[in-house]
Amino acid sequence: MNFDLPGLPDRCDKPRDNGLTMMMDKGLSIRQVEDTLSASHQYIDIAKLGFGTSMITNNLQQKLDLYKAAEVRTCFGGTLFELFYAKGLFDDYRKLIDKYDMPLVEVSDGSISMKHEDKCECISMLSEQTVVLSEVGSKDADNIIPPYKWIQLIETELEAGAWKVIGEAREGGNVGLFRSTGEVRSGLVEEILNTISGEKIMWEAPIKAQQVWFIKLLGANVNLGNIAPNEIIPLETLRVGLRGDTFDMFMDEKVKNKVNSNL
Amino acid sequence: MNFDLPGLPDRCDKPRDNGLTMMMDKGLSIRQVEDTLSASHQYIDIAKLGFGTSMITNNLQQKLDLYKAAEVRTCFGGTLFELFYAKGLFDDYRKLIDKYDMPLVEVSDGSISMKHEDKCECISMLSEQTVVLSEVGSKDADNIIPPYKWIQLIETELEAGAWKVIGEAREGGNVGLFRSTGEVRSGLVEEILNTISGEKIMWEAPIKAQQVWFIKLLGANVNLGNIAPNEIIPLETLRVGLRGDTFDMFMDEKVKNKVNSNL
Amino acid sequence: MNFDLPGLPDRCDKPRDNGLTMMMDKGLSIRQVEDTLSASHQYIDIAKLGFGTSMITNNLQQKLDLYKAAEVRTCFGGTLFELFYAKGLFDDYRKLIDKYDMPLVEVSDGSISMKHEDKCECISMLSEQTVVLSEVGSKDADNIIPPYKWIQLIETELEAGAWKVIGEAREGGNVGLFRSTGEVRSGLVEEILNTISGEKIMWEAPIKAQQVWFIKLLGANVNLGNIAPNEIIPLETLRVGLRGDTFDMFMDEKVKNKVNSNL
Numbered sequence: 001m002n003f004d005l006p007g008l009p010d011r012c013d014k015p016r017d018n019g020l021t022m023m024m025d026k027g028l029s030i031r032q033v034e035d036t037l038s039a040s041h042q043y044i045d046i047a048k049l050g051f052g053t054s055m056i057t058n059n060l061q062q063k064l065d066l067y068k069a070a071e072v073r074t075c076f077g078g079t080l081f082e083l084f085y086a087k088g089l090f091d092d093y094r095k096l097i098d099k100y101d102m103p104l105v106e107v108s109d110g111s112i113s114m115k116h117e118d119k120c121e122c123i124s125m126l127s128e129q130t131v132v133l134s135e136v137g138s139k140d141a142d143n144i145i146p147p148y149k150w151i152q153l154i155e156t157e158l159e160a161g162a163w164k165v166i167g168e169a170r171e172g173g174n175v176g177l178f179r180s181t182g183e184v185r186s187g188l189v190e191e192i193l194n195t196i197s198g199e200k201i202m203w204e205a206p207i208k209a210q211q212v213w214f215i216k217l218l219g220a221n222v223n224l225g226n227i228a229p230n231e232i233i234p235l236e237t238l239r240v241g242l243r244g245d246t247f248d249m250f251m252d253e254k255v256k257n258k259v260n261s262n263l
Numbered sequence: 264m265n266f267d268l269p270g271l272p273d274r275c276d277k278p279r280d281n282g283l284t285m286m287m288d289k290g291l292s293i294r295q296v297e298d299t300l301s302a303s304h305q306y307i308d309i310a311k312l313g314f315g316t317s318m319i320t321n322n323l324q325q326k327l328d329l330y331k332a333a334e335v336r337t338c339f340g341g342t343l344f345e346l347f348y349a350k351g352l353f354d355d356y357r358k359l360i361d362k363y364d365m366p367l368v369e370v371s372d373g374s375i376s377m378k379h380e381d382k383c384e385c386i387s388m389l390s391e392q393t394v395v396l397s398e399v400g401s402k403d404a405d406n407i408i409p410p411y412k413w414i415q416l417i418e419t420e421l422e423a424g425a426w427k428v429i430g431e432a433r434e435g436g437n438v439g440l441f442r443s444t445g446e447v448r449s450g451l452v453e454e455i456l457n458t459i460s461g462e463k464i465m466w467e468a469p470i471k472a473q474q475v476w477f478i479k480l481l482g483a484n485v486n487l488g489n490i491a492p493n494e495i496i497p498l499e500t501l502r503v504g505l506r507g508d509t510f511d512m513f514m515d516e517k518v519k520n521k522v523n524s525n526l
Numbered sequence: 527m528n529f530d531l532p533g534l535p536d537r538c539d540k541p542r543d544n545g546l547t548m549m550m551d552k553g554l555s556i557r558q559v560e561d562t563l564s565a566s567h568q569y570i571d572i573a574k575l576g577f578g579t580s581m582i583t584n585n586l587q588q589k590l591d592l593y594k595a596a597e598v599r600t601c602f603g604g605t606l607f608e609l610f611y612a613k614g615l616f617d618d619y620r621k622l623i624d625k626y627d628m629p630l631v632e633v634s635d636g637s638i639s640m641k642h643e644d645k646c647e648c649i650s651m652l653s654e655q656t657v658v659l660s661e662v663g664s665k666d667a668d669n670i671i672p673p674y675k676w677i678q679l680i681e682t683e684l685e686a687g688a689w690k691v692i693g694e695a696r697e698g699g700n701v702g703l704f705r706s707t708g709e710v711r712s713g714l715v716e717e718i719l720n721t722i723s724g725e726k727i728m729w730e731a732p733i734k735a736q737q738v739w740f741i742k743l744l745g746a747n748v749n750l751g752n753i754a755p756n757e758i759i760p761l762e763t764l765r766v767g768l769r770g771d772t773f774d775m776f777m778d779e780k781v782k783n784k785v786n787s788n789l
Contacts, residue, residue: 001581001582002580002581002582002583002586003581003622003625005581005609005610005613005615006613006615007613026493026496026497027302027303027493027495027496027497028302029298029299029301029302029303030301030302031294031297031298031301031557032298032302034557035555035557035558036555038555038556038557038584038585039553039554039555039556039558039583039584039585040553040555040583040584041584043582050497051497051500051505051506051507052500052503052505052506053496053497053500053505054265055264055265055266055268055500055505056264056265056306056496056499056500056503056505057265057302057303057496058301058302058303058304059301059302060265079505079506079507079510080505082510083268083504083505083510084268086514087268087269087270087514089268089269096266099266110507111507111510111511112510139507170507172471208698230552230553232553233552233553233579233582233583234552234553234576234577234579236582237577237578237579237581237582240578240582241609242577242578242579242581242582242605242606242609243577243578243605244577244605244636244637244665244696247605247608247609247637247638248637251612251613289756289759289760290565290566290756290758290759290760291565292561292562292564292565292566293564293565294557294560294561294564295561295565313760314760314763314768314769314770315763315766315768315769316759316760316763316768317528318527318528318529318531318763318768319527319528319569319759319762319763319766319768320528320565320566320759321564321565321566321567322564322565323528342768342769342770342773343768345773346531346767346768346773347531349777350531350532350533350777352531352532359529362529373770374770374773374774375773402770433770435734
């Protein structure tokens with residue numbers, strides 16, 4: 001930090017297993033990646049090259065190298081896995097992951113329907129190659145999955161070899177974990193957390209109010225995903241109470257009561 | 264593309280006459296233009312220097328040169344034409360287009376009222392200098408133009424010499440082709456397409472749901488405008504089915520049915 | 527300007543005391559600051575390093591130097607003052623302002639409750655070190671301050687030594703001066719202006735419709751704050767009538783009537 005301020009919450013250091021920030025890179029140029037890293041590399045754990053953007057953005061290898069040098073783990077979007085899988089090209093996808101030496105791979109079924117045992121088989125096979133993030137939740141706003149089913153899916157995918165399970169929200173933050181208005185399905189989240197440790201879940205939360213909600217529930221070191229590049233630093237200020245929305249979280253009561261006579 | 268995936272739709276190559284993407288540059292710096300081009304130059308056909316930004320953004324000539332070198336055609340916003348015209352300075356505007364050797368010029372009447380025969384006369388005169396994009400649709404949300412009138416205006420402007428006619432939406436995507444909520448006036452679009460070839464129209468569609476709607480209606484090679492610089496690559500993934508929203512468009516039925524047993 | 531167009535309103539030159547644009551920098555990298563300045567330095571008067579971002583963004587001193595060289599005055603977010611103050615570290619904050627030789631400091635109470643005489647005492651003490659911007663309005667949407675109270679607070683803070691008083695809106699433009707929908711509390715603004723000169727107030731107005739509203743009310747040289755970096759040039763076009771929304775403001779009646787026969 002640039003200067004001292006006592007009483008801020010501890011944040012785990014990179015490489016960390018909890019308190020992860022997953023950034024959404026949906027087509028950044030090399031220099032834009034450099035810019036983002038120069039201002040905030042220590043706050044970015046994962047860069048997801050969203051949906052199929054990795055296929056068409058210029059200078060892919062150079063971008064992967066840049067992230068690697070900054071200890072940011074890269075991951076292609078789950079939609080790319082689904083495309084290969086749907087076309088019967090799962091083996092080609094496995095080769096692609098090896099070819100680019102991807103430190104992470106996402107397995108999702110947000111746009112296709114596949115048997116859950118097949119999804120788990122994919123997770124299992126890919127976990128022999130690299131670290132797997134699986135994703136639960138449909139991209140279809142009309143496809144509401146009940147809480148008991150979320151729990152069942154998450155547990156089975158972790159058993160199959162997933163490192164963490166992502167709770168779907170899309171870039172818009174309006175499906176899966178959230179209502180179409182962006183409001184958190186708080187009952188769903190609480191039921192999940194009643195059974196599964198929050199550390200095993202990466203919550204997609206692209207909208208500030210959603211980030212605040214999860215930080216208030218689970219603290220500074222909650223795993224949050226689908227963060228836009230220019231929201232990395234604002235999110236970090238939320239995590240450590242440097243912004244109005246979470247200002248009170250890390251103030252002790254004595255300080256709060258003294259606030260009227262602090263000159 | 265960085266790697267192969269069979270079955271994606273064909274996209275025309277640059278310079279193309281259809282399947283155009285018109286980007287909105289509302290004040291990018293030189294290096295920001297370089298960044299955008301380095302990641303995605305092949306997906307950008309036109310850079311519109313929105314409204315009057317060309318007048319006040321530093322380093323205009325250098326920017327025009329950069330776009331030209333990347334085979335991106337530049338265009339001043341229609342509002343600039345309207346300003347010169349309203350002040351009785353149409354001849355000065357013609358000289359300006361020549362001075363900067365603009366490959367495109369936009370003729371619109373979104374903020375002024377002018378006789379349509381005068382607008383067509385402007386289109387005709389400017390089309391002797393360079394390529395003309397004309398625009399139909401008011402920037403005023405309360406000024407609803409009925410479909411038969413849109414068709415009449417578009418046809419007359421094409422006859423007067425316009426290369427394509429732009430359907431107005433503004434940067435916000437909430438007027439002209441769209442309701443104030445951003446919803447497409449689908450009846451209007453369908454009536455227009457019943458008479459006029461979709462290839463002659465550039466649809467302004469700044470919002471993702473609008474882009475998806477037009478791609479589903481007219482395919483990968485629809486002309487789309489008012490695209491933000493950081494949405495160029497996401498739009499291209501929509502065009503070729505690399506994103507959840509258009510994922511199904513380019514899957515053949517055999518693949519769709521096989522999707523449950525693709526290991 | 528890149529070319530001439532008669533009849534645009536006069537804008538004051540930098541360094542100016544009125545017609546200020548305060549940009550919100552919420553974690554820009556060094557190169558992103560350079561980019562913003564290269565395209566538009568003459569339109570940026572103040573760069574606010576929003577809330578506590580100055581504490582965690584890399585290369586702080588280099589950023590401050592860059593802004594200074596471009597004659598852009600920098601300011602830490604008011605939330606940072608509030609954090610130090612709430613923790614009983616006001617003296618440390620004063621030292622921090624000196625250490626970084628900040629040309630501006632913001633004193634606010636948007637997230638804490640403090641006696642107004644204590645706030646004014648802080649304003650007074652800090653105004654001996656540098657130039658003070660104070661801020662009125664809660665970040666809490668449920669905490670509605672009535673107009674007479676706004677006026678009283680503003681007047682007292684100006685007397686205590688504030689150079690200008692900021693009207694709170696947050697980054698979202700949905701509290702303080704605005705309703706939760708973003709709509710201006712126009713009655714509040716008009717009551718304030720009935721007593722206090724508009725030149726003494728910096729209106730936070732992050733949303734375009736809000737900027738248009740204030741420009742229509744107070745003209746090209748109104749003070750506007752919380753402007754995103756990529757909205758600096760679009761805002762400047764609004765100020766001088768180079769965009770549809772304020773197009774008519776600077777057209778004289780003779781021109782408006784002639785508009786139909788300008789070929």
